[in-house]
Amino acid sequence: MSLSLEVSPLVRQARDASARAAAAARIRVVDESDLDRLRDVEALLITVWGTSPHGAPIPTDLLRSISHAGCNVTAAYSENGTLCGAAAAIVSPGNASMYSLIAGVLPGLADNGVGFALKQHQRAWALIRGIETMTWTFDPLVSRNARFNLTKLGAHADEYLENFYGLMEDDINAGDQSDRLVAVWPLTSRESVACSEGVPLATVLPGFGPADVRGIGPDGRPSVAESAGSLWCRVPTDIVALRGRDPEQAAAWRASVRDIFSTEFGRGRSAVGVTRGGWYRLETGGQQ
Incomplete structure (x- = not known):
């Protein structure tokens, strides 16, 4: 993938929003490719999701390959240098969109803005490369994640995938069917820009009888x-x-x-x- 030499106003906005999100969370967010640190990323993903009979959610060798292929592995480090969050995404053919494979933060940090900073870094990463859409799947029953995806980031969903991965076998979801919604995040939309500036979509349940x-x-x-x-x-x-x-x-x-x-x-x-x-x-x- 070639990077544009001319930085558009939207790219500048995404970079600035990413920097502000990282500063607010008091972390440093970077693209990661170092082998030892990718081992740390694997360990973090295991801490968040546990393991399945297949092993780690994403093993080090696959993370290494994703990074080497020019795709995205993002890592967040606390002020003392501790890895506290990570995400990985691949690029679809023709650079039409970016597909987020996984994103997670250490337990106890869900309200610290680490996840938001990871996604804003990915947004800037994509826009720098001319990619204007990111997609991923999520469990519709996990309301906290759903609110983060749709209300705080500005994504939407109009596709339901029944038992997408088959019966789940990881430590969190073991025994449950893997129904998923497909999140579509239009990175240049008015809603996504507003969300990146810290103004989430107003979603308030009206009174009903x-x-x-x-x-x-x-x-x-x-x-x-x-x-x-x-x-x-x-x-x-x-x-x-x-x-x-x-x-x-x-x-x-x-x-x-x-x-x-x-x-x-x-x-x-x-x-x-x-x-x-x-x-x-x-x-x-x-x-x-």
């Missing part, structure tokens, strides 16, 4: 409602804890959300934001 309820969740409470011109769909606030406490209810949520999203995406709706309480906003015609 019994007549607005369109579905009841496995916990017996409203899970689908139509209000203020939008359709809203609720997911559990902590699906990992629910799987451990009540696996049958967790499986029922999987089936319920699968049906709702598949149906609504088929009708032309997109998921464009998530509230703190785990309600997705589904709109016709994309972001609004």
